[in-house]
Amino acid sequence: MSAPAVRARFAPSPTGYLHLGSARTALFNWLTARHAGGELLLRIEDTDAERSKPELIDLIFRTLGWLGIDWDGEVVHQSQRADLYRDAVERLLASGQAYWCSCTPDEVKARAEARGGKPGYDGHCRDRGLGPGDGHVVRFRVADDGDTVIHDEIRGEVRFPNADLDDFVLLRSTGVAMFHVANAVDDLDMAITHIIRGEDLLNATPKILLIRQALDPAAPAPTFAHLPLIVNEKRQKLSKRRDDVALEDYIARGILPEAMANYLALLGWGPPDGVEIRPMPEIIERFALADVTKASAFFDVAKLEHINATYIRELPVDQFVNRSTHWLFTDTPWPAERFSAERFELLAPMVQERVRTLSEVPGYVDFVFQADPTRDDASWEKVMVKDPALARRMLEAAIAGYEALEGDAWQLQAINDTVIGYADANEISRKKAQAPIRVAVTGRAVGPPLWESIEVLGRDETLRRLRVALDDLPS
Ligand code: GLU
Ligand code: ZN
Numbered sequence: 001m002s003a004p005a006v007r008a009r010f011a012p013s014p015t016g017y018l019h020l021g022s023a024r025t026a027l028f029n030w031l032t033a034r035h036a037g038g039e040l041l042l043r044i045e046d047t048d049a050e051r052s053k054p055e056l057i058d059l060i061f062r063t064l065g066w067l068g069i070d071w072d073g074e075v076v077h078q079s080q081r082a083d084l085y086r087d088a089v090e091r092l093l094a095s096g097q098a099y100w101c102s103c104t105p106d107e108v109k110a111r112a113e114a115r116g117g118k119p120g121y122d123g124h125c126r127d128r129g130l131g132p133g134d135g136h137v138v139r140f141r142v143a144d145d146g147d148t149v150i151h152d153e154i155r156g157e158v159r160f161p162n163a164d165l166d167d168f169v170l171l172r173s174t175g176v177a178m179f180h181v182a183n184a185v186d187d188l189d190m191a192i193t194h195i196i197r198g199e200d201l202l203n204a205t206p207k208i209l210l211i212r213q214a215l216d217p218a219a220p221a222p223t224f225a226h227l228p229l230i231v232n233e234k235r236q237k238l239s240k241r242r243d244d245v246a247l248e249d250y251i252a253r254g255i256l257p258e259a260m261a262n263y264l265a266l267l268g269w270g271p272p273d274g275v276e277i278r279p280m281p282e283i284i285e286r287f288a289l290a291d292v293t294k295a296s297a298f299f300d301v302a303k304l305e306h307i308n309a310t311y312i313r314e315l316p317v318d319q320f321v322n323r324s325t326h327w328l329f330t331d332t333p334w335p336a337e338r339f340s341a342e343r344f345e346l347l348a349p350m351v352q353e354r355v356r357t358l359s360e361v362p363g364y365v366d367f368v369f370q371a372d373p374t375r376d377d378a379s380w381e382k383v384m385v386k387d388p389a390l391a392r393r394m395l396e397a398a399i400a401g402y403e404a405l406e407g408d409a410w411q412l413q414a415i416n417d418t419v420i421g422y423a424d425a426n427e428i429s430r431k432k433a434q435a436p437i438r439v440a441v442t443g444r445a446v447g448p449p450l451w452e453s454i455e456v457l458g459r460d461e462t463l464r465r466l467r468v469a470l471d472d473l474p475s
Helices: 020-035 054-067 082-094 105-115 179-189 199-215 247-252 257-265 280-286 301-314 317-329 341-354 358-369 377-385 388-404 412-425 430-442 450-457 459-472
Strands: 007-010 039-044 098-101 137-140 147-152 156-161 169-171 194-198 223-227
Touching (some): 007 020, 007 194, 020 039, 020 194, 020 257, 020 280, 039 054, 054 257, 082 098, 082 137, 082 169, 082 179, 137 199, 147 199, 147 223, 156 199, 169 179, 179 199, 199 223, 257 280, 301 341, 317 341, 317 358, 341 358, 341 450, 377 388, 377 430, 388 430, 412 450, 430 450, 430 459, 450 459
Parallel strands (some): 194 223
Antiparallel strands (some): 137 169, 147 156
16 A cells, blocks of 8 residues: 555644644644545644643643544654654764754853854854763754755745754753754654644744754655744734633634634635635635645634634524533523523524524523523613603503413414504504513513513513513603
8 A cells, every 4th residue: 555645743732722823733734634535643742741741632632623633543742752852863963963062051152242243053062072971962963055945835945044053952961852853753753744834833944854854864855834823903923811822712602613613724725716614524625735825814703703603503403402501501690490491492593593602692591591681781771761751651561461461372473463563553663662671571682582582481470570670760
């Protein structure tokens, strides 16, 4: 069997959450692999002992699973491969492509100042023939001239003049290999063909490539793709301090995984036919790294919510009900025992049409499950206080009408006709006529369709709320 044309990898460092940018990187790797019928490998870059806690790594697995991203083969953990990296450094030492250096950072700095030239390491120990020793590091011998060149699917050919690179450190004085070594060794060892990652790693690329070429000059050059930066509405790089950058923030907000995956696919890429909201198999079919732009991608929360609302509306109602469950039982503005699945299901189709995120669901039905609806001050002010005479008139008309709807007469049409009929007969705008009823019954000026809400709430409770509101009206 021949090797697959694409062997991509997602190589996150555990940080305690999955950054949106990392999620997008994972998705673009997955799309590239799945489009080509190739493979996606997962490598955890957990050389930093602090960050290699199992729960942090589990979080990566869980969030990838939530997004629908699967991977092939065993997960590779860098924390278990330190020997491999040390061996690689040994080989570079043996071939003369690396050397020991005993310079302290202060010495490096002092010499740079004395030179009056650019800061950085001057190659002082290149030919001193040093061996290991206290405080010694291993450095890579970078050629003085020539370029290191990559082929990037998004940026084309990118050239890095070697003269711009110092002899960088491969092995710290603690005996631990640097990120660049581990990264280069693993991509070779895992036979990775496509290195797809964030633009922030572009600067590290020449070092990684130099190590790779020194270790295995015969290995075919990988295809690179450095994905554009993700920015907020001020065109600033997304930051933990300013923005919600963790995928978990959006999970908690009730973004559906399929909507999130669809939206992430649009961060730097768009399908040739311009149809942005579509099922993942269609995205896989159309995805091409060559169509990814260099320009920064704006993370537009409103657009994400729009896409999410579209996906929510398309769910079968029973799925919408199921997927709302978490939000109906967590931190709800009603006592748990007052919740009724039956009543929720009656309202569900209407709620589904209106919410942008699942976390908005409780706000559309809370009035049904609360003993008294939470009164929204702005709504009360606008509807009840601005025109108390009209409010009184409508509340009284509704109370009189609903008192008459006993038993089987409590029907949607009759509930509607009671108020609308009164409004029409008295030449009151229907919108104005309904507003006091809605605020009395639900506490707010906006919400799901009123008559259905009232029907679900029931006659007695509706009448009680109308009377409470009437009592509270300013005279
Ligand atoms: N572990 C690196 C990071 O999370 C990514 C390395 C790579 O993709 O090459 O930033
Ligand atoms: Zn030195």
